[in-house]
Amino acid sequence: MLKLTRYVLYDIIRSRVVLAYAVFLLLVSLSLFNLEDNPSKAILSLLNIVLIVVPLISMIFTTIHYYNSYEFIELMLSQPLSRTRILLSEYAGVAISMITAFLIGIGIPVLIYVPDAVGATLVLTGCGLTLVFTSIAFLASVKARDKARGIGSVLLLWFYFSLIYDGLVLLILFSLSDYPMEKFTLLLAALNPVDLGRISIMLKLDVSALMGYTGALYKEFFGSNAGVLFTSAMMVLWTAVPLWTALLVFRKKDL
Amino acid sequence: MLLTILNLCIVVMLSANTIEVGKDRRGGTLRQAVSLAKSGDTILLYPGVYNEGNIIISRSLHLLGIGSPVLDGELKNELLTLSGHGIVVKGITFRNAGYSSMNDFAAIKVIDATGVRIENNTIENSSFAIHFANSTLSVIRGNTIRGNNKSEHSSGNGIHLWKCSQMLVENNSIEGHRDGIYFEFVTFSVIVQNRSERNIRYGLHFMFSNDDHYEANVFRNNGAGVAVMFSKKVTMVNNHFEENWGAAAYGILLKEIKEGTIIRNTFLKNTVGIFMEGSSRLLIEKNNFRNNGWAVKVQASCDENDFGFNNFFGNSFDISTNGTMMLNRFYSNYWDRYEGYDLDRDGVGDVPFHPVSMYGMIIENNPTTLILLRSFMVSLLDKAEKAIPSLTPENLIDDKPVIKPNRL
Numbered sequence A: 001m002l003k004l005t006r007y008v009l010y011d012i013i014r015s016r017v018v019l020a021y022a023v024f025l026l027l028v029s030l031s032l033f034n035l036e037d038n039p040s041k042a043i044l045s046l047l048n049i050v051l052i053v054v055p056l057i058s059m060i061f062t063t064i065h066y067y068n069s070y071e072f073i074e075l076m077l078s079q080p081l082s083r084t085r086i087l088l089s090e091y092a093g094v095a096i097s098m099i100t101a102f103l104i105g106i107g108i109p110v111l112i113y114v115p116d117a118v119g120a121t122l123v124l125t126g127c128g129l130t131l132v133f134t135s136i137a138f139l140a141s142v143k144a145r146d147k148a149r150g151i152g153s154v155l156l157l158w159f160y161f162s163l164i165y166d167g168l169v170l171l172i173l174f175s176l177s178d179y180p181m182e183k184f185t186l187l188l189a190a191l192n193p194v195d196l197g198r199i200s201i202m203l204k205l206d207v208s209a210l211m212g213y214t215g216a217l218y219k220e221f222f223g224s225n226a227g228v229l230f231t232s233a234m235m236v237l238w239t240a241v242p243l244w245t246a247l248l249v250f251r252k253k254d255l
Numbered sequence B: 001m002l003l004t005i006l007n008l009c010i011v012v013m014l015s016a017n018t019i020e021v022g023k024d025r026r027g028g029t030l031r032q033a034v035s036l037a038k039s040g041d042t043i044l045l046y047p048g049v050y051n052e053g054n055i056i057i058s059r060s061l062h063l064l065g066i067g068s069p070v071l072d073g074e075l076k077n078e079l080l081t082l083s084g085h086g087i088v089v090k091g092i093t094f095r096n097a098g099y100s101s102m103n104d105f106a107a108i109k110v111i112d113a114t115g116v117r118i119e120n121n122t123i124e125n126s127s128f129a130i131h132f133a134n135s136t137l138s139v140i141r142g143n144t145i146r147g148n149n150k151s152e153h154s155s156g157n158g159i160h161l162w163k164c165s166q167m168l169v170e171n172n173s174i175e176g177h178r179d180g181i182y183f184e185f186v187t188f189s190v191i192v193q194n195r196s197e198r199n200i201r202y203g204l205h206f207m208f209s210n211d212d213h214y215e216a217n218v219f220r221n222n223g224a225g226v227a228v229m230f231s232k233k234v235t236m237v238n239n240h241f242e243e244n245w246g247a248a249a250y251g252i253l254l255k256e257i258k259e260g261t262i263i264r265n266t267f268l269k270n271t272v273g274i275f276m277e278g279s280s281r282l283l284i285e286k287n288n289f290r291n292n293g294w295a296v297k298v299q300a301s302c303d304e305n306d307f308g309f310n311n312f313f314g315n316s317f318d319i320s321t322n323g324t325m326m327l328n329r330f331y332s333n334y335w336d337r338y339e340g341y342d343l344d345r346d347g348v349g350d351v352p353f354h355p356v357s358m359y360g361m362i363i364e365n366n367p368t369t370l371i372l373l374r375s376f377m378v379s380l381l382d383k384a385e386k387a388i389p390s391l392t393p394e395n396l397i398d399d400k401p402v403i404k405p406n407r408l
Helices: A002-015 A017-035 A039-068 A070-077 A083-113 A117-143 A147-175 A182-190 A193-205 A215-223 A225-252 B002-015 B030-036 B358-365 B367-372 B376-387
Strands: B018-021 B042-045 B055-057 B062-065 B070-072 B080-085 B088-090 B093-095 B106-114 B117-119 B122-124 B128-133 B139-141 B144-146 B159-165 B168-170 B173-175 B181-187 B190-192 B195-197 B204-207 B213-215 B218-220 B225-232 B235-237 B240-242 B250-258 B261-263 B266-268 B272-277 B283-285 B288-290 B294-298 B303-308 B311-313 B317-320 B327-331
Touching: A002 A017, A002 A070, A002 A083, A017 A039, A017 A083, A039 A070, A039 A083, A039 A117, A039 A147, A039 A193, A039 B376, A070 A083, A083 A117, A083 A225, A117 A147, A117 A193, A117 A225, A147 A182, A147 A193, A147 B367, A147 B376, A182 A193, A182 A215, A182 B367, A193 A215, A193 A225, A215 A225, A215 B367, B018 B030, B030 B042, B030 B055, B317 B358, B358 B367, B358 B376
Parallel strands: B018 B042, B042 B062, B055 B080, B062 B088, B070 B093, B080 B106, B088 B117, B093 B122, B106 B128, B117 B139, B122 B144, B128 B159, B139 B168, B144 B173, B159 B181, B168 B190, B173 B195, B181 B204, B190 B213, B195 B218, B204 B225, B213 B235, B218 B240, B225 B250, B235 B261, B240 B266, B250 B272, B261 B283, B266 B288, B272 B294, B283 B303, B288 B311, B294 B317, B303 B327
Antiparallel strands: none
């Protein structure tokens, strides 16, 4: 499996897309930190990058990579290797390269300019989101019949997680505003990895605002050790469940 | 004739005795010394612990502690009760004054007095520490007050002034009481350079107190910040309001305040910097609002307030309000969210700034939506509202936002 992952990694590095991604992130974060006199404002802009760009690129890259290495996968399948191992090595290769690019592009500048709890949370959240969306993209590409459908569904999923879902939450909160919704919103937030990531960073950034009104409840829940555990567990679930489903589908798929 | 007057003076001077109280001193107990002392006498209290119950002083005595003697109330008694004029209490440690739900027991209680000075005392573990009622022209200076009360109802205020006038509260440090400093019906008084921290309720609580001035105080981490209510002509200059966190915590809560001035104060990391309700004709200038949840919450019941030359940095929300009516003026403030331009380079932005965001209005209506803070959805909504304003109050604008922070 390690050998296979090494081949996948070698293939990805040769294509230079990941390199471009890392350079892009590095340029963005360096220019943000140098433009803004206040590093916490730069962190705010980086937050948007982490929550929007990172999931998008992770998903699109994963899908394109999957379809591009389709022939390689077919070749491997003719060898005495299990399908699970092949797909897992593909996943490991893609995830490792994406996370490395993210760490080079955003992790290093953030840890240099804001080496505190906010910075660390931002980097961890970014890594978590990369893992989650790579695995969701694997599921989508394994399920879809061709490349166009695969990319289409991945874009739709990205749109859903980063925009439509929050719109739905807003709608639900307004239409049910006569009821006590605080606990329910906690559940709603847990059902979207982007929201989970955003809340864990927000807890470090906007502590004063969060202490007001219902915010105290959110802080109490997500800010406690149990909350951090809960967030991490949800992120792991969001990674594991799509990947496991993808394995199930891939094992039975008529290639 | 002249000789007679001179003689009289000498007699008066000689009659101002000094009585020493303490172990191995001739003055006996403190109670005896106080009852023997004549007006104008000085009592020197030497080190030791005195458990003498409630001591009442009604002549103009100077009670001076040498090397911080301790008066201990054993959680039963009021310690000192003063009434009269020209009484001085200095350099004494008061400990364990009693608590009663019937009376407001205090470490030092002053009733119907004038010209009293309470200086450099330490007051520990008491419900009320310094309690003034119906007094004038008195000074409370340099005292250190530490309470360790847990609940609001079982605890008293650090410095409590009721129906006083021309008072000076200076350089005290107060911690762990119900309200750090409490003013009710206090007029023409000054509060300077005090520190009020970690009190259960308010750091400073102002009720029905007109024409007062407070300057260079620090109010930090109090249960509900500072409340100024039902008062006129209060000036607040150079104070620091910091880290007042909680659902009902405000840097300052202004309720029914008229004609006050709030100048050059710093509001740092409060849940709400200033909360205003029913206030009018206030001048709020040259303040720094930094990293607050909401910098200013102006309820629609406020009118004719002027917000000018303030700096807003890193607040989650700059201004929020609960209605579309806005009768206040905003001018020449610096907003770090301002995205306009300055073509003629006169330092003033060419496009007006709308400090109330769409999401700020949404949260005001439905606080649960705070969970969406900083989401993509919310920033899209804000952008849309900026392009076509419909929900935010259209006349809440800063016409001349400055490009660089105001120098304060």
